[in-house]
Amino acid sequence: MQGKEYIGLSHVSGPIIVVEGITGVGFDEMVEVTDPTGEVRIGRVLEISEDLAVIQVFGGTRGLAISSTRVRFVGRPLELEVSRDMIGRVFNGLGEPIDGIPKPFATQRMNINGVPINPTSREYPRDFIQTGISTIDCLNTLVRGQKLPIFSGSGMPHNLLARQIVRQAKLVGGEENEEFVVVFAAMGIKHDDAEFFRRGFEETGALNNVVMFLNLADDPSIERLITPRCALTVAEYLAFYEGIHVLVILTDMTNYAEALREIASAREEVPSRKGYPGYMYSDLASLYERTGRIQGATGSVTQLPILSMPNDDINHPIPDLTGYITEGQIVLSREINSKGIYPPVNVPRSLSRLMKDGIGENKTRPDHPNLQSQLYAAYANVQSVRSLASVIGEEELSEIDRNYLQFGEHFEQEFIGQKPDEDRSIEETLDIGWQVLSYLPETELHRVSEDEIAQFYVSASS
């Protein structure tokens, strides 16, 4: 046995315990807490002084006794044993197998907190990933090594969308034998949702290419702080040591942030907005920034975090801070959803910051950059025409404005809307884009070039 063991606690409150009379313990060290029944829980040193350690216990503190609890300091930070054999396995939120098969043989132990990538060692992501979803491929293009979250709300089909992306995502023109693995981390989601993903992976035979970490809604909430870190540690290992392209799905980040708030308030820290700790930006960044490509490594880590916006409020601290860290966001809209359109993407609010280098000539199609800009501009105008129409009535609108309304309908139904199993190639997507633009007269198209109009534009009125 490694490390020093102490018996007895001086304080237990919420997820936090305090141990006194210790020596030789380091900050951020991993702790094993054994309760009177012999069950072992994992913890981490949050704060340490000469003779006292404040420890956060991931399994919760219920059942711990002041006198008979044993605390063992392991002498190293929380680490995860990683290996290629983890692919196809299911783990709990702390990285222990729960599929009834023994623990995979470890190739390496890695600190779950990760180490920042040196910005000079990164390689700028510019490989287009085709998801087969028009609103993403054309308007908010995903590239390898990007972190692109889905901002959703309760009752919206973000899980369906995430599953569709996982099923359909592929690199166009990539090498044949590239390996692709999904790392799936569930934080506090319902059993049904976890089952929905598992079944989805199973149906497509993708389950053999998935590493799952499940912390479900009834699992200890503090464990959620560890779950995404385990997932990202495996992802980094597979990407940078094994040369695999990894897509990480983290769901639901809102539950993660709430666990963070729970710890902060248990420690009586000074809160910032809505009771969330002031360091939430840094903490979220320590997860989201573990994405990207590294010069000389073949693999990549792409992140697709899902978060539900409390009360659909995009200015809530969780989506707000996330948006400042991630490279864009796919926002789902309740309004579009209630029109029965899937996927209900809120086009004006969605964004992909890395798309400009992943699209256009030799990547997708030369007309892509201007076409997407034109679609955005035209759809933005639809919104203002609609609000005008609601005041003065559609009959009073000018000819052009009526064209915009028509364009808006077709854009939403034909371009945004598609079936949950419809896999559109990028050419199909762009062609549909030109098709819906045909409802506008040529004089309204300022963002596309004259050559592109000549090549692709067909007026609907002619």
Place this chain on the structure above:
Amino acid sequence: MAEREGIIYRINGPVIEARRVIGIYMGDMVEVGNERLIAETISLEDDRATIQVYEDTSGLQPGEMVYGTGLPLAVELGPGLMSQTFDGIQRPLELIQEKAGSFIQRGVKVPALDREKKWHFKPIAKVNDEAEANTILGTVQETELIEHRILVPPDVKGRITHVAEEGEYTIEDTIAKVMTKNDERELPMYHQWPVRAKRSSVGRLNPSIPLLTGQRVLDFLFPLARGGVAAIPGGFGTGKTMLQHSLAKWCNAEIIIYIGCGERGNEMTQVLEEFPELIDPNSDHPLMERTILIANTSNMPVTARESSIYTGITIGEYYRDMGYHVAIMADSTSRWAEALREISGRLEEMPAEEGYPAYLASRLAEFYERAGRFRLDKDREASLSLVGAVSPPGGDFSEPVTQHTRRFIRCFWGLDSELAGARHFPAISWTDSYSEYISDIAEWWDENFETSWSKLRTDIMEILQDEQRLQQVVKLVGPDALPDAQRLTLETARLIKEAFLQQSALSEEDAYCSAGKQLGMANIIMHFHERAIGIIERGAPIFTITELDIVQDIMRMKTRIPNDNLDEFDTLMEGINYQMDVLEEKYR
């Protein structure tokens, strides 16, 4: 115990407390623990010191030692800074990569400036010259573009007793000796300067020369002066970083320092990949030759994020003292303020607004006041301009960082999420933004161009404001209910927005727009407007104007007319006049 030491008592993230401390000063740079992590003292009480550590503290144990250095946290200033990428405490990231691989491990010690490299030194100062702060001893060609002037450090004053001959030297070789009041000082090519102290700021001048950015909405409507301060607040996705990149690429400063403070790693990589390829339109050299990057991404230690701003500005002041026009882009100052808040929270200080410490405003003031335009001597001028991005939570400009920043800047470039949603970039709101430099720099435009910038600017702003008012009416009754003269205002406003204010950072022709082209474009639009007023007054319906072919030509002039062929504006002008003449004839 040795002279400057203490023992770690408590560790709370990046903040530690040491006890039984001897000989450690306030603001002292200290080394912590067995790995000698870099840290700084931020408070002292009896024999207890509170220390913030610039590296990850995992595994650090109470009982380990802290060692004082007797020096404040400082940066090294000398040849070798240019084209480098440093982290928040001036560690060279490329060398760290060579030494430690793709991930930033802690405890890696690499000096900021290369000690081995030989530089070709050409002396300027002579023996028996008087030397004081910033006297130029000689020069070194740092990059093809930048001549590095070796300066006498600010704390040295006296008579020069020795200057090295022209030749190859490392930065540690003595290149001059100065007899000061007390002793003879040997001066190598570099010196150290504490990051938190400003270098001298005597000889302040009024900023009256524009810092041209090549961005029409900025240069034309809300101009910044050389030595001025501007803030770019905007919610996420409104294009702060894209705009900062555009400024770093195209503004006509001689030196650019780009501070990535708590931002994305991939964005820094983008700069690193793009800048060596891009050619500066003002000097015809790769942009990287005039650029220094400070990269402290959001997952790097929060304490180093706090210091990155100071590291950047101190290097900026150093080049300013050489006589250069320096521009600093800080992206984002909100992350810096949040770092202050995080550290303040760990110190259990009493918070003011939204958890920020009460000294937030004074720290912001200190930072922005380090900018300015200066007279160095009778024929040399230099400036330090500052552009700080602000990331207000939820895009709400009433939050403390935006509000306090507003008090200390004179140029406010507010980004609007609605414009960004319509992909109108740069998404600078013409209603929220302002510049206090307009009257100061009008003279410069008048001296350099025949067409009046001030008049065009006022006319354009008037139309945009009229449009705002008319849109309120349109929302209620629809555009058809307006008289044709007012509908013309809407049409011209549309031209101003789409043909003039919108500018694509990705378009080769349009990413940078010279001052002459800006004037030409504005002139065309206003001329079109004036001719159209005349025709509408004769009773011509509005559609006769909007259906003119020339409107499409105006829409496309930004990409069709290159920066170096402004004569094409004359052709366009003739086109307008011809088509308007025909119309006029019809409604005579």
